Amino acid sequence: MLRLEQLDIRQEGFHLTADWEVAKGAKVAVIGPSGAGKSTLLMALAGFVPHGGRVTWNGQNMAALAPGDRPLSILFQDQNLFPHLTLAQNLGLGLSPRLQLAAADHAHIETTLARVGLGDMGSRKPAQLSGGQLGRAALARALLRARPILLLDEPFAALGPALKAEMLDLVTETANETGATVLMVTHDPADARRFAELTVLVADGVAAAPVPTAALFANPPPALRDYLGA
Structure with missing residues (x-):
């Protein structure tokens, strides 16, 4: 289980909190307005951004682990492949x-x-x-x-709709095979609906607890309605 216990991220002019957990094998979308802290949340889990509170995996506090030693992989939009x-x-x-x-x-x-x-x-x-x-x-x-946790920071955002859907399906297939817990930042509600049974809304300084994706978009809270323009 991945647990965020009173997670508190503070940077100049920025503050984000989270306090929730997700079960092993969960597929979770992370959505919200630009600048709300979606990528920062993932970077904190990966150990690249300092924070208060605790992040635990199966009860183990990851604070003492260097980023490379944490039980996770993170995939960025620019792919981070070395050209040479x-x-x-x-x-x-x-x-x-x-x-x-x-x-x-x-x-x-x-x-x-x-x-x-x-x-x-x-x-x-x-x-x-x-x-x-x-x-x-x-x-x-x-x-x-x-690694048992996979963090995706909009790695397929630059792809066309067909290729993006293909990649999301591939992630779903491999996550189902390996039992990995996946958190995926996206700005596209269609991606969340296609991939994630749960969605975290990041807005107004809070990464809210995951809720069922279909229910969230069927009855979006004000912050999500404003973001979606609906």
């Missing part, structure tokens, strides 16, 4: 920052590439890939790390 490395090497960084890989690691990389539909592209560099392939590659690296 091949696709296989970029994935290899998820296993070893110095690319000191054993034969079993290389086999694992090939298997993961095949899993996301890039089985014959390990020798290509990012510039040789389409937008959809770059998204698949970044997702493959996150999957390769096999």
